[in-house]
Amino acid sequence: xxxxxxxxxxxxxxxxxxxxxxxxxxxxxxxxxxxxxxxxxxxxxxxxxxxxxxxxxxxxxxxxxxxxxxxxxxxxxxxxxxxxxxxxxxxxxxxxxxxxxxxxxxxxxxxxxxxxxxxxxxxxxxxxxxxxxxxxxxxxxxxxxxxxxxxxxxxxxxxxxxxxxxxxxxxxxxxxxxxxxxxxxxxxxxxxxxxxxxxxxxxxxxxxxxxxxxxxxxxxxxxxxxxxxxxxxxxxxxxxxxxxxxxxxxxxxxxxxxxxxxxxxxxxxxxxxxxxxxxxxxxxxxxxxxxxxxxxxxxxxxxxxxxxxxxxxxxxxxxxxxxxxxxxxxxxxxxxxxxxxxxxxxxxxxxxxxxxxxxxxxxxxxxxxxxxxxxxxxxxxxxxxxxxxxxxxxxxxxxxxxxxxxxxxxxxxxxxxxxxxxxxxxxxxxxxxxxxxxxxxxxxxxxxxxxxxxxxxxxxxxxxxxxxxxxxxxxxxxxxxxxxxxxxxxxxxxxxxxxxxxxxxxxxxxxxxxxxxxxxxxxxxxxxxxxxxxxxxxxxxxxxxxxxxxxxxxxxxxxxxxxxxxxxxxxxxxxxxxxxxxxxxxxxxxxxxxxxxxxxxxxxxxxxxxxxxxxxxxxxxxxxxxxxxxxxxxxxxxxxxxxxxxxxxxxxxxxxxxxxxxxxxxxxxxxxxxxxxx
Amino acid sequence: xxxxxxxxxxxxxxxxxxxxxxxxxxxxxxxxxxxxxxxxxxxxxxxxxxxxxxxxxxxxxxxxxxxxxxxxxxxxxxxxxxxxxxxxxxxxxxxxxxxxxxxxxxxxxxxxxxxxxxxxxxxxxxxxxxxxxxxxxxxxxxxxxxxxxxxxxxxxxxxxxxxxxxxx
Numbered sequence: 001x002x003x004x005x006x007x008x009x010x011x012x013x014x015x016x017x018x019x020x021x022x023x024x025x026x027x028x029x030x031x032x033x034x035x036x037x038x039x040x041x042x043x044x045x046x047x048x049x050x051x052x053x054x055x056x057x058x059x060x061x062x063x064x065x066x067x068x069x070x071x072x073x074x075x076x077x078x079x080x081x082x083x084x085x086x087x088x089x090x091x092x093x094x095x096x097x098x099x100x101x102x103x104x105x106x107x108x109x110x111x112x113x114x115x116x117x118x119x120x121x122x123x124x125x126x127x128x129x130x131x132x133x134x135x136x137x138x139x140x141x142x143x144x145x146x147x148x149x150x151x152x153x154x155x156x157x158x159x160x161x162x163x164x165x166x167x168x169x170x171x172x173x174x175x176x177x178x179x180x181x182x183x184x185x186x187x188x189x190x191x192x193x194x195x196x197x198x199x200x201x202x203x204x205x206x207x208x209x210x211x212x213x214x215x216x217x218x219x220x221x222x223x224x225x226x227x228x229x230x231x232x233x234x235x236x237x238x239x240x241x242x243x244x245x246x247x248x249x250x251x252x253x254x255x256x257x258x259x260x261x262x263x264x265x266x267x268x269x270x271x272x273x274x275x276x277x278x279x280x281x282x283x284x285x286x287x288x289x290x291x292x293x294x295x296x297x298x299x300x301x302x303x304x305x306x307x308x309x310x311x312x313x314x315x316x317x318x319x320x321x322x323x324x325x326x327x328x329x330x331x332x333x334x335x336x337x338x339x340x341x342x343x344x345x346x347x348x349x350x351x352x353x354x355x356x357x358x359x360x361x362x363x364x365x366x367x368x369x370x371x372x373x374x375x376x377x378x379x380x381x382x383x384x385x386x387x388x389x390x391x392x393x394x395x396x397x398x399x400x401x402x403x404x405x406x407x408x409x410x411x412x413x414x415x416x417x418x419x420x421x422x423x424x425x426x427x428x429x430x431x432x433x434x435x436x437x438x439x440x441x442x443x444x445x446x447x448x449x450x451x452x453x454x455x456x457x458x459x460x461x462x463x464x465x466x467x468x469x470x471x472x473x474x475x476x477x478x479x480x481x482x483x484x485x486x487x488x489x490x491x492x493x494x495x496x497x498x499x500x501x502x503x504x505x506x507x508x509x510x511x512x513x514x515x516x517x518x519x520x521x522x523x524x525x526x527x528x529x530x531x532x533x534x535x536x537x538x539x540x541x542x543x544x545x546x547x548x549x550x551x552x553x554x555x556x557x558x559x560x561x562x563x564x565x566x567x568x569x570x571x572x573x574x575x576x577x578x579x580x581x582x583x584x585x586x587x588x589x590x591x592x593x594x595x596x597x598x599x600x601x602x603x604x605x606x607x608x609x610x611x612x613x614x615x616x617x618x619x620x621x622x623x624x625x626x627x628x629x630x631x632x633x634x635x636x637x638x639x640x641x642x643x644x645x646x647x648x649x650x651x652x653x654x655x656x657x658x659x660x661x662x663x664x665x666x667x668x669x670x671x672x673x674x675x676x677x678x
Numbered sequence: 679x680x681x682x683x684x685x686x687x688x689x690x691x692x693x694x695x696x697x698x699x700x701x702x703x704x705x706x707x708x709x710x711x712x713x714x715x716x717x718x719x720x721x722x723x724x725x726x727x728x729x730x731x732x733x734x735x736x737x738x739x740x741x742x743x744x745x746x747x748x749x750x751x752x753x754x755x756x757x758x759x760x761x762x763x764x765x766x767x768x769x770x771x772x773x774x775x776x777x778x779x780x781x782x783x784x785x786x787x788x789x790x791x792x793x794x795x796x797x798x799x800x801x802x803x804x805x806x807x808x809x810x811x812x813x814x815x816x817x818x819x820x821x822x823x824x825x826x827x828x829x830x831x832x833x834x835x836x837x838x839x840x841x842x843x844x845x846x
Contacts, residue, residue, distance in 0.1 A: 072709040072719050101705070101730075108721055130797075147733045154732060160721065183703055183735055209797045211720035217713055224706075224824065234699035234838075235827040259696065260827075261735055262704035266719075268826045270702035274735055288735050 005030040006067030006574035007112045008210060011043075012133055014126060016199050017057055017118030021133050026112045032662075034571070035066035035112075037095050037549035038591035040082040043115065044093060045594055045666065050602040054086035054191070055173065055198040057119040064113035066552030067575040070104035070265060071214035074227045075554035076574065077264030079103035079113075085506065086175040086198075087191030087375070089436035089475025092505040092603045093595070094190040097549060098164070099264030100181030105162040108208025120200040127157065128206045138202040142171060145282070145371035146180045153205050163205040167373030169421045170197040175434040176378040180370070183272065184290040185263045188375035189476070189506050191434070215576030223573060227566065228321050228557045230268040231329050235260050237276065243359055244296060246349060247303030250357035260327045261290065264554070271323040271556055278363040281414055282371060289366050292326065297380050298365045300357025303458075304349025307488045312496075312514055313521040315339050316562050322513070323556040339518050348458040350484040350623055352466070354388040354407070361410040368417045377507070379417065381486070382435045382470055382477035387416070389452040389468040401427060436475040444469075457484055457623045464621045473613040476507040484623025491626055492521060492528040494618065495633075499538045499640055500545075502614045505599065511555045512545040514538070529632040535640045546588035546595075590661045593653055597666045600652055600675050607651030611637055647677030685787070688744035688767055689811065689834035691726060691819060696736070698839035699829040703730060703737040707821035707830060714812065714820040722796045725809040726821050739830065742792040742809035744768065750793060750808065753785035760806075770810035778804025 007030055010023040029039045040062040052058045061083040068076030078099050085094035106112070110131040123138035141149050146167040153163045162182060170177035170193030177193030178186040187193075196202070214220050224230070239255040257276035262269060273291040280287045296305070310318060310333075317337035324330040333344050365384075369376045388407045390396050396405050402425050406412045419428040431438045439448040448469040455466040466485055472478045480487035481501070482494030489497070496514040504512070516537040524531035544559040544567075551567045560566055565581040572579060579587075599605035611634065618628040641648050645657040654677055658667035670676050693701065708724040716723050727740040744767075751769045754761035759775040761782060771782075783793040783806060794807040811832070812819040822830045831837050 070719055072706075072713055104719075105721075150732050159729065182730060182732065209720070209722040211712075211716075211718040211723065213718045214713070217717060220713070221824075230826050232826055233828055234694070235702065235829075236698055237696045237700050259700040260702060261700070261737075262702040262826075265705055266709050267702075267704050268706065270704070270827060274700070287733075290735065 005035070005577075006069075006071060006212070006214065006571075007035075008107045008110055008212060010111055011064070012111050012114040012128070014114060014116050014133060014135075015118040016116065016120040016124060016135065016201060019135055030067070033591070034550045034587060036064050036080045036552040037082065037546065038587065038594070039064050039113070040080060040095065041591055041594040041598065044082060045598055048084070048093075048598070048602060052084060054084045054091045054195060057199070058117065059084045059195060059198075060115050060117040061192060061195055062113070062115050065103040065107060066550060068551055068553065068570050070107040070212040071220065071574045072266045073214065073220055073223055073570050073574055074266060074268040075264065075557050076552060076570070077101065077104055077266055078552045078554050080549050080552065081179070081187045081190070081192050083190070083192060083195055085190040085192070086173070086194045087189070087378075087434055087475055088505050089434070090603070092474065093598050094506045095549065096187040096190040096192055097511060097555065098179065098181060098187040099185035099554070100162070100164070100183060101265045102162040102164050102181050102204070102206055104212075104265035105206040105208050107212050108210045109206050110208065110210055114204075116199065116201065118199065123200050123202055125153075125201065125203040125205060128204070128208075130207070130209055141202045143168065146373050147371060149203060150180075153203060157205055157207060161205050161207045163203050165203040165373075166193040166196045166201075167371055169372045169374045170194050171202070172421060172423055172432065173197050174374060174421055174423075174432045175437070176375045178373050178375050180373055183261055183263055184370055186375075188377065189510070191375070193373050214574050216573040219569065219573040223570060224268050228269055228323050231327075235270055235327070244300050244357055246306050247351065248296070248300030248357050250300055250359055252359050256359070267554070269323045269327070269557065271326050273326045275363070278367070279360045281364040281367040287367060289363070289370060291366070294377050294380055295366055298376070299359055299362030301352065301354040301380075301385070302356060303351050304485050304488065306349050307347045308344050309490065309518070309521075310343040312489060312493045313343065313516055313518040314561060315343065315518050318343050319560070319562060321557055321560065323554070343518060347488040347623065349488050350464070351456040351458060352385075352485050353454045354385050356408060358408065358410070361408070361413060364410050365413050365417070368414065372417065372421045374417070374421065377479060378435065378477065381479070383416070383420070383431065384413070386435060386469055389454070389466070390447065390450075392454055393450055393452055393468060395447060395450055395468065399427065401425070434475060435469060435477070436471060439469050439471070455485060457625065459484075459488065459623045460625055462625070464623075464625060466620065472507070472617045473501055474505050478617065479507045479509040480513075481509070481617065482622055483617070483620055488623040490525065491622065492525050492534060494622060495528050495628070495636060496534060496538050496541070498614050498618055498628075498633075499535070499636065500542055502610045502637070503542070503596070508545070511549060512541050513555065514541050515559060515561050517561060529636045530639065532639055532643065535636070535643045538640065539643060542592060543585050543588035546591040547584050550588065550591060551584075586661070590663060593658060593661055593663055594666065596653060597658070597663070597670060601670060601673060605651070607637070607641070607649065610651060650677050652677050686746040687833075688746060689832055690744045691739070691741040691809065691821060691830055692833050692837065693739040694829045694831065694837070694839045699827045701728070701737040701739060701829045702827050703728060703735065704826060706824055706826055707739065710820040710824040714815070715807075722794060723807050724794060725792075725807050727790070727792070740788070740790065740792060743788070744809070744811070745787065749785040749787055750782040753781040755779060755781060764813060766813070768811050768813050769808070770813060771806050771808050773805045776805045778806065780806070782806050782808065
C-alpha cells in the first residue's frame with residue numbers, strides 16, 4: 001500500500017454493466033492534480049464523451065477523497081462527487097461535496113476514490129472491504145427509506161460499516177435526489193441520487209481496517225487547535241423555548257432539545273444542529289434530525305433572515321467562520337474596530353409571507369426530505385415557495401393536484417412530497433423533473449415569471465416584485481444571493497455571487513460563498529461594475545473553493561482570508577509537501593481551467609450562454625430596489641474575463657492561459673475542435 | 679474503583695451525560711489515540727471506540743474499563759511480557775512481545791471487545807491494542823485532552839459533570 005501524497009494508493013473503477021472492476025494508481029493523478037475535485041476534473045476530461053446524458057449508463061460518477069482525508073486534520077473527512085447532473089438545467093458537469101465517515105473508511109479499505117459507470121441489470125449495491133469490491137443484490141434494500149437502508153446495511157455488514165445510500169427519490173429518478181451518509185450528511189447539489197437510481201445502484205458500503213499515515217503529526221495537532229479556533233468546551237444539550245428568528249420565531253410548547261454534532265471524520269467543530277425528539281412523517285416514534293441553514297425556513301418563512309455586512313466583508317479584528325453559526329459560538333464583536341458598527345449593522349430580510357411558523361410541520365418536511373433523499377434546498381426554497389406564491393396569485397386554479405394546495409397544511413406537504421418522489425398522479429412526473437423543468441413544461445411565462453405581490457422590503461418600506469419561481473440559474477434556486485428574499489446583501493456582494501454563479505454549473509453558495517476584506521469593499525462599493533478589485537476578490541473566492549474541494553476541507557472553515565496558507569498547511573501536514581497558499585492558488589486555477597474546458601468541450605459553454613443564464617435573476621430588485629443593467633453587468637464580465645485571460649467574445653480561455661497552467665494537451669484538443677479563441 | 683454487576687473497575691475513560699456535553703461523533707478520540715500511540719490513523723489501532731447511533735445521531739463512547747480482575751491479562755499466554763501491569767495497576771500491552779494471538783480481546787468481558795486487533799497478513803504485525811490511559815504521557819489521556827466537546831474524563835475523582843453535585 002502506497003502512502004504517497006496522503007493517499008493509500010488506488011482508485012477503483014467499477015463498471016455496473018459488465019461487472020468489471022479495475023484500479024488506477026492514485027499516483028497517476030495525485031502528483032499533478034492533488035486530490036478531490038481537481039482529480040475528478042482530470043478523470044472526467046480524459047474519459048467523458050460529449051453528448052452523454054445524466055441518466056445514460058456512460059455517465060460516470062467520480063468520487064474522490066483528498067490528501068487530508070482520514071488523517072485527523074480537521075474537515076479532511078470532506079470528499080466530493082462529480083458527474084453529469086440531472087438537476088442542472090441544462091444537464092452539465094457538476095460537483096457535490098459530502099461529509100460523513102465514508103471517505104475515511106474508504107481509505108482504510110485501501111481506496112482513495114472510485115468511479116462508477118454503466119448500469120446494473122438489477123438493483124445492486126457496492127460493498128467494499130479491505131481491497132475487495134463486490135456488487136451485491138439490493139433486493140431487500142430497494143424501496144426502503146434512507147435511514148432504514150442504512151440500518152439494514154448495518155445488520156448485514158456490522159455496525160462499523162459506513163454507507164452512502166439513496167432513498168425512493170433517487171430510485172424514481174427524481175432530479176433533485178441526494179445521496180446520504182452518516183449524521184445526515186448529503187451530496188445534494190447535482191441530483192446525483194437520481195444518477196445512482198439510473199444505474200440501479202442503491203448504496204455504497206465500506207468497511208476497512210487499514211491505516212493512513214499523515215506525515216507531520218506535530219503540525220497536525222497544531223492545526224487541530226488553530227483551525228477555526230475550536231471552542232474545546234462542553235457542548236450540552238439545551239432545552240430551547242423557541243425556534244426561528246427574524247419574524248419566524250415560534251414558541252415551542254415544552255421547548256425543544258438542541259444538540260450539536262460534527263459532519264465528518266475528525267472535525268474539530270460541531271456545526272450541525274441536532275434537533276432531538278422531533279415529529280416524524282412516518283411514525284409516532286419521535287426522531288432526531290440535523291438542521292443546517294436551510295432548515296430554518298422549513299419551520300417558518302414569513303420573512304427572510306436578516307443579513308449583516310460581516311457575513312461577506314470582514315476585518316482582521318472582526319471575522320468569523322460559518323461553522324460558528326449554528327453552534328452559536330460566534331465571537332463577540334470587537335468594537336475597538338472602527339468599522340464594527342457598519343459590519344454588524346442589521347439589514348432586515350424582506351417580508352415574503354410564504355408560510356407561517358409551524359414547528360411540527362417543519363419537522364415533517366425535514367424528515368421527508370431526509371428519508372426520501374431529496375435536496376432540502378429545492379423543496380423548501382423552491383417547490384414550497386412556488387406553491388405558496390402561485391396559490392396566492394390564483395395561478396393554480398386550473399390545476400387539480402388531487403388535494404387542495406396549502407403549504408401550511410402538514411398533510412398537503414406530505415401529499416406533495418409523496419407525489420414528486422413516487423411520480424404519482426398527473427403532476428408527480430412533471431415536478432419530479434425539478435422545478436426548472438416543471439415550470440417550462442407548464443409554461444414559463446405564467447408559472448415562472450408571473451409576479452407575486454406579497455413581497456415587502458423592510459429597508460425601503462415598499463412592495464417589490466418577485467417572480468413566483470425562485471430560479472437563479474442552471475436549474476438551481478436562489479441561495480443567499482442578495483435579493484432581499486434570499487439574503488439582503490449589498491450590491492457588490494450580489495454581483496460577486498453572480499459572477500461566481502455565471503462560470504459555474506450549480507448553486508455555488510455552499511462552497512464559493514464570497515468573502516472579502518472590508519477595505520476592499522470600501523474601494524469598490526460605489527462602482528462595483530467597473531472594479532478590478534472586485535473581480536480579483538471573486539477569482540480569489542473561486543480558487544479557494546477549488547482548493548478546499550481538492551485538499552479536501554470544509555466550506556464552513558475555509559476560506560479564512562486572514563490565514564491564506566491554511567489549506568496549504570493542511571496539505572503539507574498530511575502529505576509532506578512544501579507548498580504555499582500561492583502554490584495552491586496556481587493549482588486551483590488548473591482545476592478551474594479543466595472545469596472550464598469540460599464545459600466548453602462537452603456542454604457548449606460560451607459567454608452568451610452564461611451571461612444570459614444569470615442575468616435575469618439580477619433584474620429582480622434587491623431589498624433596496626436596485627437591479628443590474630445589461631450594459632453595466634457586461635462591463636463587469638469584460639473585466640472578469642480580462643483578469644482570467646479569457647476571450648471577451650466567446651468566454652473561452654486562450655492557449656496561452658492553458659499552457660501557463662501546464663494544460664497544453666487540453667488546449668490542443670480544444671483547438672482541434674475549434675474551441676480556442678481566434 | 680467503580681463497581682458494576684459484581685465487577686470492579688480501575689480508573690478509566692468515561693463519557694459525560696448529554697446534559698453536560700453531547701458527543702459530536704467526530705471520532706477525534708479514536709484518531710488522537712492512534713496518532714499519539716502509533717503515528718497513524720486506523721480503525722484497527724484505536725483503543726477507544728465511537729459506537730455510532732446511525733439513526734439517532736447519539737453516539738456512545740466505548741472504552742476499556744480497566745477491570746480490577748483483568749481477564750485480558752489473565753488470558754495472555756505471554757503474561758508479564760506481552761501484557762503487563764504497571765505500578766499503578768494499569769494493564770498495558772508491550773507490543774514488542776505481543777504475538778497477536780487475540781486471546782486478550784476474546785477474554786474482554788465487554789461486547790464489543792474493548793481490545794482492538796491489528797489485522798495484517800504479516801503475523802508479526804498483528805498486535806493487540808488496549809487502552810493504557812496514556813500512561814507515559816504526563817498530560818494524561820490524549821482522547822480526554824483533545825475531545826473538542828470535552829465529553830470525556832478520567833474516573834477516580836469527581837468527574838467534571840459531577841462538580842455541581844459535589845456540594846449537595
